[in-house]
Amino acid sequence: MYGIHGRETYDRRKRTKQAIYRRQGRPLVEWDVAGPLPVLTHPGQLQPRPST
Numbered sequence: 705m706y707g708i709h710g711r712e713t714y715d716r717r718k719r720t721k722q723a724i725y726r727r728q729g730r731p732l733v734e735w736d737v738a739g740p741l742p743v744l745t746h747p748g749q750l751q752p753r754p755s756t
Contacts, residue, residue, distance in 0.1 A: 707737045 708714045725732040735742055 705735045705737060709738075 706718065722732065722734075733742060733744060
C-alpha cells in the first residue's frame, strides 16, 4: 500500500523493495490509496462456478 507521495526517501525505499520482489520472482500486490483497490485473486486460484 502506498500512501506517501513526493517524498524521495520513501520513493527510493519503495523502488528498492519492488526490485527485490521482482528479482526473487515473488508476486507483489501494490495499491496506491489514491486509486481503487486492485483485484486480489490469487493467479492460480480457480474461480467458483455459478450455482445452478
